[in-house]
């Protein structure tokens with residue numbers, strides 16, 4: 001399973017990238033706002049840091065303008081994946097970008113029907129939003145499962161990028177299903193290292209070690 005980091009915080013990306021935890025990065029307009037940076041400047045900095053796909057999202061809602069924005073974003077670096085929303089115009093732009101050999105991440109996917117259309121339009125990645133489905137009491141993980149089945153049935157090459165991940169459990173469920181990629185905030189990736197028994201065990205080892213009166217260094 002590939003790990004993308006869902007942030008435009010370059011310090012957080014650097015910390016995870018140094019440990020080999022970053023196969024790519026996803027950003028969106030809200031994350032650019034949170035970073036408080038210029039989109040071109042921060043995206044370039046991220047692309048210089050990470051060799052895998054870096055998603056940069058268009059904000060136009062009509063295909064023609066989306067295509068113009070996407071072409072500008074694609075010039076930032078060769079590893080840009082142009083991110084478009086799953087609307088009819090977004091699918092039109094997706095097809096245009098894919099035909100020119102650009103990577104496309106189709107975002108804001110909330111149904112299997114939408115995922116089929118994205119694959120037909122040549123998307124490199126489909127981003128089903130698990131957490132936002134859970135927020136309205138629908139089953140986000142089940143959607144990943146359904147899309148996996150459908151894509152496998154027809155050998156669609158579009159990669160399933162599980163997005164809107166809120167917990168370690170989401171990551172594990174998506175890994176069990178076989179999502180190709182997951183994108184999560186840095187805090188969720190770091191939380192994967194935590195286990196109460198690790199903390200308890202380490203605490204006991206340190207207490208016993210202190211009783212030995214020894215030092216390693």
Ligand code: E4P
Pocket residue numbers: 006026027028107127129131132163164165183
């Ligand atoms: C994915 O590409 C999106 O940026 C992201 O996963 C959205 O997550 P959220 O629902 O936590 O905002």
